[in-house]
Amino acid sequence: MITGEKQDKVFTRDFFRKVGKAIHDYHLIEDGDRILVGVSGGKDSLALLEVLAMRAKDPKQNYTVIAAHIAVEDVAYEVDGEYLRGFCERLGVEYVYRTIRVDTTVNPKKPACFVCSWHRRKMLFDIAKEYDCKKLALGHHRDDAVESLLMSMMFNGTICSMPARLEMFKNTFTLIRPLIYLSNDETSRYAEMRQFKKQKKHCPHEKATNRDAVSKLLDQMEAISPHARSNLFAAMQNIREDYLP
Numbered sequence: 001m002i003t004g005e006k007q008d009k010v011f012t013r014d015f016f017r018k019v020g021k022a023i024h025d026y027h028l029i030e031d032g033d034r035i036l037v038g039v040s041g042g043k044d045s046l047a048l049l050e051v052l053a054m055r056a057k058d059p060k061q062n063y064t065v066i067a068a069h070i071a072v073e074d075v076a077y078e079v080d081g082e083y084l085r086g087f088c089e090r091l092g093v094e095y096v097y098r099t100i101r102v103d104t105t106v107n108p109k110k111p112a113c114f115v116c117s118w119h120r121r122k123m124l125f126d127i128a129k130e131y132d133c134k135k136l137a138l139g140h141h142r143d144d145a146v147e148s149l150l151m152s153m154m155f156n157g158t159i160c161s162m163p164a165r166l167e168m169f170k171n172t173f174t175l176i177r178p179l180i181y182l183s184n185d186e187t188s189r190y191a192e193m194r195q196f197k198k199q200k201k202h203c204p205h206e207k208a209t210n211r212d213a214v215s216k217l218l219d220q221m222e223a224i225s226p227h228a229r230s231n232l233f234a235a236m237q238n239i240r241e242d243y244l245p
């Protein structure tokens with residue numbers, strides 16, 4: 001009989017293998033890289049940080065990981081940055097904590113979440129520059145990419161999503177998503193297994209988003225076709241242009 005411990009071991013090995021495969025397939029990490037990892041405190045970015053930091057301990061690997069958390073004033077978190085500091089300390093990773101103030105009233109046409117996310121991203125780019133990191137790693141996973149694909153088709157009439165590797169600023173900077181082959185269920189299981197502390201945002205602007213609605217739509221699709229999410233992801237790598245209008 002396979003014990004729970006054995007199952008966890010197998011799962012963890014597979015989890016690391018999928019991150020490794022994404023790194024290999026998309027050339028996400030090169031020798032000497034200094035990688036800034038954006039850590040929101042959510043399960044995905046904590047998992048990302050842990051996996052990248054643990055891989056980096058392998059003498060065959062030659063890259064450095066730095067973690068950054070951006071706290072947004074007026075958006076209270078149930079768990080403060082101290083948990084993240086301890087998390088990074090245990091991994092032996094340098095931790096950068098910054099606070100920003102976001103005025104969402106400046107541009108009332110833009111949704112508050114968009115403005116806030118833009119400012120957080122901007123701060124991550126600034127920190128990356130300050131710490132001489134040419135790469136920024138984000139915790140988006142396969143299901144985020146599938147949701148983005150559907151959203152872009154439904155709301156914008158375009159087929160695009162989240163690339164695993166995106167060159168930016170005239171190829172001087174690279175955004176990477178090493179969790180791109182992992183599902184939300186897998187990162188949830190990893191977080192549970194590793195007993196990550198849950199952080200709950202109490203954002204005054206948070207309300208039902210199009211992304212939430214699309215996620216529910218995908219749940220309905222999976223009730224019809226159990227592999228809908230993985231097939232939609234696979235579809236992005238299997239485009240039959242000749243059979244498109």
Ligand SMILES: Nc1ncnc2c1ncn2[C@@H]1O[C@H](COP(=O)(O)OP(=O)(O)OP(=O)(O)O)[C@@H](O)[C@H]1O
Binds near residue numbers: 120139
């Ligand atoms: N406050 C933040 N500070 C640093 N990085 C962040 C922050 N918020 C988001 N990020 C980065 O952007 C990615 C996507 O953000 P998003 O808001 O979709 O994730 P989340 O649901 O808050 O948390 P997670 O993806 O970590 O579970 C995160 O995985 C993380 O890498």
